[in-house]
Amino acid sequence: MELDAETFGQVLGELSVRCPGLSDLITSEGFHPSIAANLNGDEFVKSLDTRFADEDRLLILSADAGG
């Protein structure tokens, strides 16, 4: 999914609109502890103020990563 967003908060806001089925997990205020967000395979992000650059890739995954 491609999005135009400068911050993590804006991404969540966009997702909460585009994916209403995820409303239990993702809101414009944040996300449920059972999921995590990773930027470019490097760092895991939580702060809504995290800024993104062009072509950044955000992976949203289960926080329960293994098993």
Add this chain to the structure above:
Amino acid sequence: MAQGMPLSEDVLRQYIGGSGLGAWLLLAEGGATTEPLSPEAPLIFAFSPLVGSPLTTSAKFAVVSRSPLTGRFNDSLASSGFAIAGKQAGCDAIVLVGKAAKLSVLVIDDGNVRLEPADDVAGDSCPVTEEKLRARLGTNYRIASIGPAGERAVRYATISHDGRHAGRGGSGTVLGSKNIKAIAVRGTRRVEWAQPRELAELSRDLSKRSFGPATAKYRELGTAANLLTFNRFGTLPTRNFQQGTFDEAPNLSPEQLRTEYSRTRASCVACTIGCEHIYSVGGAGVRIEYENLFALGSLCGVSDHAAVLRASQRCDELGIDTISAGGTIAFAMECVERGLLDEPWLTFGSGDAVLKAIDLIGRREGIGALLADGSRRAAETIGQGSIAFAPQVKGLEIPGYEPRGLQTMALGFAVGARGADHNRSGAYDVDFSDKVDRRHATLDSVRHAIDTEDKAALMDSLILCKFLRRVLEDFYGESAGMLRAVTGWDVTADELHETAKRIVSAKRQVNLLAGWTRAEDTLPDRFFSSPLPNDPEASLSRERLQELVAEYHRQRGW
């Protein structure tokens, strides 16, 4: 000869059950210094105080021994009714010592124990064995059995019950060495709880929370959901850990599988999560986990999902650990690639080769006789430096987590009592979080690795499924509450934390007596000498790992 052995309340409170009690019993029975496949070697089936309670996921048992694959401590866990039957037969544990004169079935009927002939189930798969024995003995018996691989002493043979396996480390090999094909248990005793009303309330609350978002992944796709995630992170072991990404991974994904194969979900007895995803293969069902898809798929370079499903099914039929099978086969494939083994059919990417290799391993025929002993022994026989890329720690093949890209997990693998293990160390949880930089482990990573190891040890002793770990908001506090309600002990969170550490130490004690040295707490050379081609930043030096291991031992107080 069967005899009952009372266990003091002190021992039960200090080691609880499952892996903890099993470790204590293994030490008490002298199992740490006995050859794993000798008649004198003890094999322990340990239940726990929570088994038989209404607490979700509590129907589990641990099988504990010294491993014939590693020579070190081994605890493998399986689920479902066998655990409950054991408790109802009045047992906290069943300890087997000795060897039957011929292949037999051990029957435990409440307090009565006898051996029966196993001629009619010799060579049978575990499902067929269970079916036949329940027809012979009665449907209220619960059966734990070995497949043909256990009868032929494949060193990573499993013990299976109700389609689930006590899979790693060769528990099935030990049972087979005692000429025991199966254990059949029936019990009629009622298990009493100290605080039944509190227990019922705790159980209702835990069950309700187990349906929430923290376990959604297991219901939706199961552990197989890891496959594409790990591939995106570059941590999907591919071609014997030569790479961390597999271009054909989507072909093995559960998202793909469920478009082509019918699928049902199932759960263990007394479980509300329902993590099992069963795909229909050739008219029969096969449970698929992430580890099957990795070990028999990407690790061998195989993208043919039909072959991977069939290979998983074949491992189940023979009673073989899929991780060790896949790791050993992948190792052999690389040996062929390097000209160290003359088996030109055994090439990366060939699903037919994986299937043929599994069958040869199960029969101990041809190259299977070598591979049936695991990748470390195979490397020792092949020589020519092949030990450098045998994917094992302490002889136990590495599960589907690329250590160079998940360095807290790398530490967990290196120091694990039973070898490379993602169930006894949950350090990957830390790597997939904002607590550490997964590619650059620091000494701060160590305390996180210890924390996950302690929690795993406690869960394996209570016994509760680790898929509950994110459901428990106060891990030690809630665990203490459950144990109090079951036993009436005034146990606290702090006490349980100490108990967890005691259990980890007991496992280490077994290993010390069995000849462990610090040199074993490491990874194969490949992980130090070959960076990942797709992720040059994911680089781990031997010196760095040694620093982490030293810090681990220091923080453990060893």
